[in-house]
Amino acid sequence: MTGPIKWFTRGVEFIAAAMLAAMFITFLLQIFSRYVLLTPFGWTLELCLTLWVWIVFFGCAFMVRERDHVTFDIFYLAAPRRIRQMLALISAAAIVIGMGWALLPTWDYIDWMKIRKTTTIVNPFTGVKIPMRTIFSIYAIFMVALIVRYAWRFIDVFRNGPPDEDHEIPGHESEPPALRHGEDVV
Numbered sequence: 001m002t003g004p005i006k007w008f009t010r011g012v013e014f015i016a017a018a019m020l021a022a023m024f025i026t027f028l029l030q031i032f033s034r035y036v037l038l039t040p041f042g043w044t045l046e047l048c049l050t051l052w053v054w055i056v057f058f059g060c061a062f063m064v065r066e067r068d069h070v071t072f073d074i075f076y077l078a079a080p081r082r083i084r085q086m087l088a089l090i091s092a093a094a095i096v097i098g099m100g101w102a103l104l105p106t107w108d109y110i111d112w113m114k115i116r117k118t119t120t121i122v123n124p125f126t127g128v129k130i131p132m133r134t135i136f137s138i139y140a141i142f143m144v145a146l147i148v149r150y151a152w153r154f155i156d157v158f159r160n161g162p163p164d165e166d167h168e169i170p171g172h173e174s175e176p177p178a179l180r181h182g183e184d185v186v
Contacts, residue, residue: 012058012062012063013063015058016055016058016059016062016063019051019054019055019058020051020055022051023048023051023052023055026044026047026048026051027044027048029041029044030045030048042119042120043122046118046119046121047121050118053135053136053138054138057138057139057141057142058138058142060142061138061142061145061146062145066153066163067165081161081162084161084162084164085157085161085162087162088153088157088162088163089154089158092150092151092153092154092157093154095146095147096147096150096151096154099143099146099147100147102143103140103147106140106143107140110133110136110137110139110140111133112133113131113132113133113136114131114132114133115131116131116132117129117130117131117132118130118131118132118135
C-alpha cells in the first residue's frame, strides 16, 4: 500500500509545483510586458489569480498534513487521553458534517457559474473563454477531499485513540530528561 500512496504523493507534489512554476513564469511575463514592452498583457493577471486559487485549494486538499496547521491545543494536550479522543472525534465529525452539509449548495453555486466566463483567459485549443465553473471547481474537489480525509480520521481516532503525533513540536522533547541519582542539576 505504501507504493500507491507514495506515487500519489509525488504526483500531487509535481502538479502543485507545476502550477507554482506556471504562475511564476506568468508573473515574470507580466513584468516583462508591462515594463519592457510597455504594453501589459491583460490575461497574465487573471491567469496568476486563477493559478493561485488552484494552488491554495489543491495544496490544502492533498498536501497539507494535520500537523502543518496552526493549532491552539493547550487545553487539548492538558486533557487526559480519553477526553482528547472525544475532542478529536467531535472535531472530525463536525468537519465531515459541516462540509457534507455545504457540499450540494456549494456545487449548485459553482455549477451556476458556468454562465460566467473569464475576462481574458481563453482555452488554447478552442479559443473559447473559460467558464468560471471550471476555475472554481477546485473548491468542490477540496470539500470532497476534506470530507474523505476527516471521515478516515474519525475512523482512525475511534480505533487507535487520539493522534498525539500531530501535536509534536519538531526538536522538542515532550518530557524532560530524567535525572539519574547523584547528578547535579545545572
